[in-house]
Amino acid sequence: xxxxILGILVLLVWGIAKSSFxxxxxxxxxxxxxxxxxxxxxxxxxxxxxxFIAALGGxxxxxxxxxxxxxxxxxxxxxxGRMKLIFDTCTAMQPRRVLFWDISAWHMAWNGAAHIANxxxxxxxxxxxxxxxFLLGKDFLERGIESNPGSWELxxxxxxxxxxKLKDSENASKSYEEASKRPGALEYTRRFAAYxxxxxxxxxxxxxxxxxxxxxxxxxxxxxxLFRHIQELEAKLDIPDAERIWHAVVKLANTPGNExxxxxxxxxxxxxxxxxxxxxxAARALEQKMDIPAARRVKLPPHK
Amino acid sequence: xxxxxxxxxxxxxxxxxxxxxxxxxxxIATNTFRDLVRQKVFYFMLVFGLIIIGVxxxxxxxxxxxxxxxxxxxxxxxxxxxxxxxxxxxxAMMLPKDMEDRTLYTILAKPVSRFEYLVGKLAGVxxxxxxxxxxxxxxxxxxxxxxxxxxxxxxxxxxxAERAAAAISKIKAGTFTPTLLGGIxxxxxxxxxxxxxxxxxxxxxxxxLFTVIVSLMVILAGxxxxxxxxxxxxxxxxxxxxxxxxxxxxxxxxxxxDMQLFNIVDDIAVGISVDxxxxxxxxxxxxxxxxxxxxxGWLFFAWRxx
Numbered sequence: 001x002x003x004x005i006l007g008i009l010v011l012l013v014w015g016i017a018k019s020s021f022x023x024x025x026x027x028x029x030x031x032x033x034x035x036x037x038x039x040x041x042x043x044x045x046x047x048x049x050x051x052f053i054a055a056l057g058g059x060x061x062x063x064x065x066x067x068x069x070x071x072x073x074x075x076x077x078x079x080x081g082r083m084k085l086i087f088d089t090c091t092a093m094q095p096r097r098v099l100f101w102d103i104s105a106w107h108m109a110w111n112g113a114a115h116i117a118n119x120x121x122x123x124x125x126x127x128x129x130x131x132x133x134f135l136l137g138k139d140f141l142e143r144g145i146e147s148n149p150g151s152w153e154l155x156x157x158x159x160x161x162x163x164x165k166l167k168d169s170e171n172a173s174k175s176y177e178e179a180s181k182r183p184g185a186l187e188y189t190r191r192f193a194a195y196x197x198x199x200x201x202x203x204x205x206x207x208x209x210x211x212x213x214x215x216x217x218x219x220x221x222x223x224x225x226l227f228r229h230i231q232e233l234e235a236k237l238d239i240p241d242a243e244r245i246w247h248a249v250v251k252l253a254n255t256p257g258n259e260x261x262x263x264x265x266x267x268x269x270x271x272x273x274x275x276x277x278x279x280x281x282a283a284r285a286l287e288q289k290m291d292i293p294a295a296r297r298v299k300l301p302p303h304k
Numbered sequence: 305x306x307x308x309x310x311x312x313x314x315x316x317x318x319x320x321x322x323x324x325x326x327x328x329x330x331x332i333a334t335n336t337f338r339d340l341v342r343q344k345v346f347y348f349m350l351v352f353g354l355i356i357i358g359v360x361x362x363x364x365x366x367x368x369x370x371x372x373x374x375x376x377x378x379x380x381x382x383x384x385x386x387x388x389x390x391x392x393x394x395x396a397m398m399l400p401k402d403m404e405d406r407t408l409y410t411i412l413a414k415p416v417s418r419f420e421y422l423v424g425k426l427a428g429v430x431x432x433x434x435x436x437x438x439x440x441x442x443x444x445x446x447x448x449x450x451x452x453x454x455x456x457x458x459x460x461x462x463x464x465a466e467r468a469a470a471a472i473s474k475i476k477a478g479t480f481t482p483t484l485l486g487g488i489x490x491x492x493x494x495x496x497x498x499x500x501x502x503x504x505x506x507x508x509x510x511x512x513l514f515t516v517i518v519s520l521m522v523i524l525a526g527x528x529x530x531x532x533x534x535x536x537x538x539x540x541x542x543x544x545x546x547x548x549x550x551x552x553x554x555x556x557x558x559x560x561x562d563m564q565l566f567n568i569v570d571d572i573a574v575g576i577s578v579d580x581x582x583x584x585x586x587x588x589x590x591x592x593x594x595x596x597x598x599x600x601g602w603l604f605f606a607w608r609x610x
Binding site for chain 2: 006007018021025028059060062096
């Protein structure tokens, strides 16, 4: 009896001492993005009793994976409602798994909406239902970003959703801008932030400055989309002729040793609408100088 | 004269007998390890192997993304459950078995203290757990290596070059990481804590079945400790919970180990890096549990009539 009483006393003293340590450690782990999973009553309903107990017993990731596989079969059976419920559970169980948020949003905003587009005959209902699916996708991405603020991928997908589905270039630009600030972000995110800003009414001046900054940054950025946006903005903002982009490219083309980098720029200028005789002449001169076969020479697009 | 000599010899013997001997403890630990090996506890490796091979084959027939991640999750989950079950079952049966076949009485009749006996037993189980974890880790790494290659191949075939290169370098940098090894270390530590807990319970329990059931219940309740803590330490505070619930939650946080703190592999598997400080804190907490459970087990066992 004496031993048992002593034992329980030791457990009590240890228990009091360790509980505050455990609370601090839990807080520290939360601060370092560990343990984002929260046990909730709704999760209990979604995961089912067995799944919930398994999740409690340390099999949370495995349960989430098994549910994820079942979402795949729901997709094959075109059960978008069931998929949404499964995705909610999976993302609640593994909130740090970026792929769950990304694919859940993609299924809702792209596949789900496409299903409506193909099967809803009434145009008004079709537009409304498709928008619902877009917003479901957006909701997944926004919640995913909340759980994974360092993920460039989720910001990137949100940008794509804003631009391609919700036709909101301003927020698309903002999302790509956010993506580009995160570690590991691919280069195009920075470009897209500037490109989509060019589509926002009222922000042309800011967009023009950013696009020109990209243009001056490196020839690596000289892409057809950049030239197209810059030329459109030059016209829109009535930029003086002497400051227009084609001057810089033609100048480069006329500097010996820069032919191979200037030529693609000239081609892109022509392809994206430039009709300046100096641009066409410089391109033709370089084609001769670089001995580019006739079949591969740039063709002038017909006038609109 | 004769009785005086006997007394002197006994006194010399007593002073020569150390209260705690590492040699004696090591002997008990080695015997425990051998005994468990003889009981074919490693047969569970077959089941583990079947699970990971089965999962690999099953995944191959699905076309969803993230198979590598799923393999990782399932293998780590299986390791976590297997080591925990091995720890509880192997430990729960040790004391009753030693009592049943009277080995315990033979050992304690020798100059071996009950504390040495318990430490030796726990060390023996720990050896088994270390070997089991190493074997499972080896099997896990073989399967992971296979799936890593497969995922990279898929990315090269399906994604544009820039995206594929970024994803591949991410996979390469995020699969076999020191953090993953640290996570496996935490799985091992968690199983040793479970073994110590079970040993403590078996020191006063009368049957191994009781020990197994109570241990598993405590471990399961241990995963609920964060909820219990949030009831009386959270933003709502204990004031919002009924009095008896608040007391119960407080008792749980005091007497039950917080097993969620040892449950970090799920986050590690998704690539979250864990700083060394967190690992050290978890290791310290685990060591604290083992020592306390050992001490309490000894207090229960020291006064127990055998």
